Amino acid sequence: MPSGSVLVTGGTGYIGSFTTLALLEAGYKVVVADNLYNSSAEALNRIELISGKKAEFAQLDVTDEAAFDKVFEAHPDIDSVIHFAALKAVGESGEKPLDYYHVNVYGTICLLRSMVRHNVTNIVFSSSATVYGDATRFPDMIPIPEHCPLGPTNPYGNTKYAIELAITDVINAQRNNAKKAGDEAEAAKWNGALLRYFNPAGAHPSGIMGEDPQGVPYNLLPLLAQVATGKREKLLVFGDDYASHDGTAIRDYIHILDLADGHLKALNYLRANNPGVRAWNLGTGRGSTVYEMIRAFSKAVGRDLPYEVAPRRAGDVLNLTSNPTRANTELGWKAQRTLEQACEDLWLWTKNNPQGYRQQPPAELLEQLKK
């Protein structure tokens, strides 16, 4: 069992909850912090149903620095943080950028200040492929490697970029200051992983755990799932005049279980190898167009799902496909699951949980889980 507990901010959200599950299954003790603004504490019960293990929970807002202090004081064995808590809607970030800078950037400043005060030395940050912006502006940068120059095209991406800069500067300073003081062991303790991921997709194959956004979802697959259940009349395809083979935008969809496993592997790598700050792409390396995704999810559902073409959205780019070689080789991590599996798992979750976490899952799924 790994030593040291892990604080997961935003741990009841989509990626946060699956990462919490992966950490518990790997034997970590986990404290989840979330303000439940866009998630449900029920996620923690589902995690327990699946893993038989329980995460502690602290309801807090990331802009409340004193609340972080309390968590670290109550749990002195926490030596690492996986930081998901953030606002994450690209479109909304264009309308309310100050909320994004306040929650995302200032929230991270609060976290880092409290981490430094309490000697919590490892941080795995939920960054985003959005930091690359339109990588097609460079020759030979698709699929995108980590050394691609950064240049986000929307406020959400700008906040992720600013946070990457802050984490890098803070970890480097902690290391350099310790080295100057002659304490190499202390220097090695400070590490950061910047995980730039592509499009998370799918749900738990048990059918009892998945994405449950409050309000209107804004990613392709959750929207398609609403079309499949009749909650939404049709899918809006934002732009069919991109320079792809079918005109729709290309993204790299990664199964949520693979993505969660990437966080676990990154944390293990930080603790074992003390690399300082390092960025890793978490993606499959394979791009899919919007039309291909509609076909794949329609196949899982068993019928064609209606869609309509709408204008491009501001800030969207043609192609965000990862080059995951660095994570493959350094972290020993590779996306294992197929797009078809992501679509099937998502559909199983969606049709069995029409109210998301607001209702109990079907008894037969819980029965199957016990076997």
Next chain:
Amino acid sequence: MPSGSVLVTGGTGYIGSFTTLALLEAGYKVVVADNLYNSSAEALNRIELISGKKAEFAQLDVTDEAAFDKVFEAHPDIDSVIHFAALKAVGESGEKPLDYYHVNVYGTICLLRSMVRHNVTNIVFSSSATVYGDATRFPDMIPIPEHCPLGPTNPYGNTKYAIELAITDVINAQRNNAKKAGDEAEAAKWNGALLRYFNPAGAHPSGIMGEDPQGVPYNLLPLLAQVATGKREKLLVFGDDYASHDGTAIRDYIHILDLADGHLKALNYLRANNPGVRAWNLGTGRGSTVYEMIRAFSKAVGRDLPYEVAPRRAGDVLNLTSNPTRANTELGWKAQRTLEQACEDLWLWTKNNPQGYRQQPPAELLEQLKK
């Protein structure tokens, strides 16, 4: 007389105080906000001695959002902010980056949130040429134009960069939201100037107003001035192995009165032309090496000043010389004063005010001022 008052954050600091003077002389009403952490309120008395006009003063810290609210509520005629308040030591930012993110980035988030709440719609931001990083990595980017890709090389520069992103996103959102609501007049009111300046130098020609940093100065000319007065044994030249004609780093030194005038011109431009967010370089367009500066200041002092070569500092770059064409043509602004004048004015200030603002200036200078 221009309508609308101006809030100047950091208005008792070096550039802030000279800009306050320029605003008062141009007929603006000015409220200065400062925490006096690295400056003295005496600057406001000197401004009054020179201009015969008085700025209001509010002692506040930029990370205190409620304090901004109070200022805007007490002064509902404020429609513009010139935002200087920040930590500004490149070297220190490498050791204490979190302080820089907290004060500079979070401080600006606080300011912007309060501005939006109180409908204060113009912001002139004290950015820095540091946002360009090492422009010599690009062909044809010396002297540096505003379209040079940004890439700071130290935490101080990263915070300036993050603030430029935040201001740009917020102003654009305010404009776009107003346009969507059909209110073009409201949209036009929101404007931002990102002033990237090069190396401020010199003092007021009266000899009673200049730079008065608390603690150790970290810029070339103030350090040279300390050598001239004997406070410092010799100047350390950080690196003589750069690819310049004499091996020392090249910077673009601009007289503080010219720089202050650039802020006034930028503010007037925002109010008259409603350009949205726009970046302008404020520099002379002429680069000087460290050795050239030592010779120029030695000439003003009347004797050779001792120096010693030390290793390069982390984050320093070979050449930061501006291309000021955009400011010249759009703002109708051009640096008027020579490097020799900057050196002479600095020396007049330094030799007459060995304690900076902590003692009254010589009676004969005050007499001359009255003439």
